[in-house]
Amino acid sequence: MRIVMKFGGTSVGDIDRIKNIAKKVKKSFDSGNEICVVVSAMSGVTNQLIDYVEQASPNYDPREYDAIVSSGEKVTSGLLALCLQEIGIKSRSFAGWQAGIETDGANSKARITNVNAKQITDYMENGGVAVVAGFQGINIETNRITTLGRGGSDTSAVALAVGVNAGRCDIYTDVDGVYTTDPRIVSDAKKIDVISFEEMLELASLGSKVLQPRSVEIAMSHNMELQVLNSFEDKPGTIIKNEDENMEKQNVRGITAQKDEAQITISGIKDKPGVVANVFEPISNANINVDMIIQTTSVDGETTDITFTVSEKDTDLAIRELKKAKDKINYNSLKSDKNIAKLSVVGIGMRSHSGISQTMFKTLAEKGINIKDIATSEIKISVLIESDYVELAIRALHSSYNLEK
Amino acid sequence: MRIVMKFGGTSVGDIDRIKNIAKKVKKSFDSGNEICVVVSAMSGVTNQLIDYVEQASPNYDPREYDAIVSSGEKVTSGLLALCLQEIGIKSRSFAGWQAGIETDGANSKARITNVNAKQITDYMENGGVAVVAGFQGINIETNRITTLGRGGSDTSAVALAVGVNAGRCDIYTDVDGVYTTDPRIVSDAKKIDVISFEEMLELASLGSKVLQPRSVEIAMSHNMELQVLNSFEDKPGTIIKNEDENMEKQNVRGITAQKDEAQITISGIKDKPGVVANVFEPISNANINVDMIIQTTSVDGETTDITFTVSEKDTDLAIRELKKAKDKINYNSLKSDKNIAKLSVVGIGMRSHSGISQTMFKTLAEKGINIKDIATSEIKISVLIESDYVELAIRALHSSYNLEK
Numbered sequence: 018m019r020i021v022m023k024f025g026g027t028s029v030g031d032i033d034r035i036k037n038i039a040k041k042v043k044k045s046f047d048s049g050n051e052i053c054v055v056v057s058a059m060s061g062v063t064n065q066l067i068d069y070v071e072q073a074s075p076n077y078d079p080r081e082y083d084a085i086v087s088s089g090e091k092v093t094s095g096l097l098a099l100c101l102q103e104i105g106i107k108s109r110s111f112a113g114w115q116a117g118i119e120t121d122g123a124n125s126k127a128r129i130t131n132v133n134a135k136q137i138t139d140y141m142e143n144g145g146v147a148v149v150a151g152f153q154g155i156n157i158e159t160n161r162i163t164t165l166g167r168g169g170s171d172t173s174a175v176a177l178a179v180g181v182n183a184g185r186c187d188i189y190t191d192v193d194g195v196y197t198t199d200p201r202i203v204s205d206a207k208k209i210d211v212i213s214f215e216e217m218l219e220l221a222s223l224g225s226k227v228l229q230p231r232s233v234e235i236a237m238s239h240n241m242e243l244q245v246l247n248s249f250e251d252k253p254g255t256i257i258k259n260e261d262e263n264m265e266k267q268n269v270r271g272i273t274a275q276k277d278e279a280q281i282t283i284s285g286i287k288d289k290p291g292v293v294a295n296v297f298e299p300i301s302n303a304n305i306n307v308d309m310i311i312q313t314t315s316v317d318g319e320t321t322d323i324t325f326t327v328s329e330k331d332t333d334l335a336i337r338e339l340k341k342a343k344d345k346i347n348y349n350s351l352k353s354d355k356n357i358a359k360l361s362v363v364g365i366g367m368r369s370h371s372g373i374s375q376t377m378f379k380t381l382a383e384k385g386i387n388i389k390d391i392a393t394s395e396i397k398i399s400v401l402i403e404s405d406y407v408e409l410a411i412r413a414l415h416s417s418y419n420l421e422k
Numbered sequence: 423m424r425i426v427m428k429f430g431g432t433s434v435g436d437i438d439r440i441k442n443i444a445k446k447v448k449k450s451f452d453s454g455n456e457i458c459v460v461v462s463a464m465s466g467v468t469n470q471l472i473d474y475v476e477q478a479s480p481n482y483d484p485r486e487y488d489a490i491v492s493s494g495e496k497v498t499s500g501l502l503a504l505c506l507q508e509i510g511i512k513s514r515s516f517a518g519w520q521a522g523i524e525t526d527g528a529n530s531k532a533r534i535t536n537v538n539a540k541q542i543t544d545y546m547e548n549g550g551v552a553v554v555a556g557f558q559g560i561n562i563e564t565n566r567i568t569t570l571g572r573g574g575s576d577t578s579a580v581a582l583a584v585g586v587n588a589g590r591c592d593i594y595t596d597v598d599g600v601y602t603t604d605p606r607i608v609s610d611a612k613k614i615d616v617i618s619f620e621e622m623l624e625l626a627s628l629g630s631k632v633l634q635p636r637s638v639e640i641a642m643s644h645n646m647e648l649q650v651l652n653s654f655e656d657k658p659g660t661i662i663k664n665e666d667e668n669m670e671k672q673n674v675r676g677i678t679a680q681k682d683e684a685q686i687t688i689s690g691i692k693d694k695p696g697v698v699a700n701v702f703e704p705i706s707n708a709n710i711n712v713d714m715i716i717q718t719t720s721v722d723g724e725t726t727d728i729t730f731t732v733s734e735k736d737t738d739l740a741i742r743e744l745k746k747a748k749d750k751i752n753y754n755s756l757k758s759d760k761n762i763a764k765l766s767v768v769g770i771g772m773r774s775h776s777g778i779s780q781t782m783f784k785t786l787a788e789k790g791i792n793i794k795d796i797a798t799s800e801i802k803i804s805v806l807i808e809s810d811y812v813e814l815a816i817r818a819l820h821s822s823y824n825l826e827k
Binding site for chain 1: 440441471499501
């Protein structure tokens with residue numbers, strides 16, 4: 018099988034670890050696989066380079082940032098190619114631009130537009146292991162280096178896997194796979210063997226930091242099977258793939274929480290057409306993303322309250338913008354609460370099973386946890402609660418849904 | 423004027439020094455010059471990368487070595503571009519391959535074959551300062567990064583100066599310029615204001631480490647004026663240019679010494695046609711460079727002695743090879759002496775003045791220094807002496823030729 022293997026920063030933290038990675042690659046190669054490896058920078062290197070950039074220019078030009086910061090991955094790719102050669106494997110390194118990873122011009126957060134993978138494919142077909150510097154590409158219009166932003170090596174790996182038509186893309190990390198919830202909170206959280214792309218996307222975008230959401234999106238849209246596994250051990254991880262008839266349809270696959278949200282409530286808005294647009298116009302103009310929105314109308318029908326969430330770091334800006342627009346929106350009062358968390362349960366089985374949300378509400382009620390807001394999608398239920406209760410809530414729900422089994 | 427400015431490792435040792443370089447560049451730019459800057463890696467970075475390479479693979483693939491080691495200069499070029507932007511100068515960095523520096527495929531010691539400088543020239547003509555990563559290029563046949571070997575940033579700078587048709591190439595170092603001899607040996611050694619390419623080449627190849635000989639060769643063959651000057655001060659350095667009618671024809675421009683040579687003497691060789699070829703065949707096959715050669719024939723004309731010098735590190739290998747070839751060469755004895763030094767006086771005035779060598783021999787004789795071997799060229803006299811006497815000899819000659827005036 019043709020496989021893309023991706024190793025992150027801690028997996029390639031020093032030369033000894035890179036040598037261990039080389040042995041892992043050799044084992045898979047010797048068993049008959051064609052292999053392309055994608056690597057991150059050695060841990061600490063990227064931060065050092067970013068520190069240099071910020072010292073040189075606090076409001077730096079992102080094109081120069083990319084030219085500088087992309088060098089870390091190039092070093093790792095060269096070193097891994099050397100370690101592979103040293104144990105008898107034909108190998109060479111490719112910078113992102115040499116590997117044909119083409120991106121748009123959004124420096125420091127570029128998107129891959131095309132992978133021109135012929136050279137990599139040829140190299141693998143001629144018996145070599147291609148080692149590609151992750152996290153980077155080239156804007157072919159300007160011939161300048163771009164980077165994909167933090168965590169972009171996952172995206173490089175998946176895009177390359179699609180480009181070389183691989184059978185699977187294995188993402189090696191420092192955890193064993195994707196868990197039913199954070200094992201630091203629930204000690205008997207279970208590793209999930211198989212999960213669908215949609216579930217993984219919900220979990221990834223809701224704060225499970227195992228995979229970058231963008232990489233899952235690309236994998237889903239090209240039906241590229243992923244595996245998340247531990248680079249320091251030798252056992253299977255979590256497979257992420259399209260939902261199919263053989264996949265067990267768990268009602269709840271996992272539970273995740275986000276603490277970095279804040280809630281803003283605008284009360285006593287004169288209810289008339291266009292009021293919601295008036296509220297969100299200043300927020301949108303300030304480039305603030307809004308997550309959950311709830312609107313409640315007063316009994317007399319004359320005023321309305323709007324509650325919504327934004328990320329914690331944007332809260333103060335949002336409040337300032339709303340105060341500036343007070344006359345236009347015409348409201349009584351404005352308050353914000355940073356002490357909240359969003360708790361979500363995710364599972365494709367929800368589509369065909371009722372009662373999932375009822376179990377959630379009942380479990381939280383039994384623990385005396387107040388629900389401030391609710392949002393649902395086809396495969397997810399999210400609630401806002403006071404953030405002090407997050408761990409308690411996760412443990413109770415994990416047990417109610419029997420996820421430890 | 424269009425100028426290429428090159429800054430070495432100590433000049434760009436940390437962010438503060440890079441900021442100082444930026445000010446120096448701005449000063450020249452503001453006075454109306456078009457500027458391309460070539461930079462080395464921050465001091466220590468290249469050694470760290472080489473250490474990684476050697477840990478990964480003791481007999482490393484030089485192509486991977488180049489991919490890895492070339493990253494240091496890319497980081498510096500990006501940082502200098504940022505520091506220039508920060509003080510209001512339009513600037514961008516170029517990796518060697520982006521700057522159009524094309525080389526042959528001799529990785530880790532590549533030679534520049536062409537400079538496709540259109541992009542750099544356009545950038546300068548549009549009011550920007552181009553900052554190019556030195557020491558590196560690209561082999562366009564394989565599309566792989568190459569490096570020019572240690573000191574290669576000088577060569578990058580001169581080749582770029584030729585490529586962009588610059589008026590001068592300024593090489594900034596940690597010394598004030600080229601001196602009549604090593605100021606650590608002769609305290610009143612004088613900075614030379616103007617020197618010819620030929621003189622500089624002799625001095626550079628004979629151990630004055632200010633400029634890489636290859637860079638002087640390129641400058642000479644394209645008549646590109648060079649200046650060596652101090653990056654930490656603000657005063658003129660040494661101009662290196664074609665000899666012309668206005669240039670003062672010093673009999674002796676400078677004195678230099680090389681201590682890393684060794685002398686090998688083969689005695690009692692049966693003198694017959696082809697004997698010299700027999701002696702040097704094994705040396706040449708072992709890729710050992712021979713410097714000075716002297717042959718003395720015995721009075722009876724039946725045997726001959728051959729003395730020659732090689733670099734100290736090659737001595738043991740040369741002796742081993744000659745021992746293996748004893749029967750073929752047919753000699754009596756073989757001896758080597760690592761305790762020697764080559765002392766040279768250089769000056770274009772020698773061509774038209776006699777007595778230069780006589781002054782040398784007389785001065786050394788007065789100090790009781792024995793001359794073991796002599797070699798001369800049009801603008802240079804070299805002698806071999808016991809290495810313990812080198813400093814004494816340099817001081818005496820510096821005074822005899824009145825170089826302190």
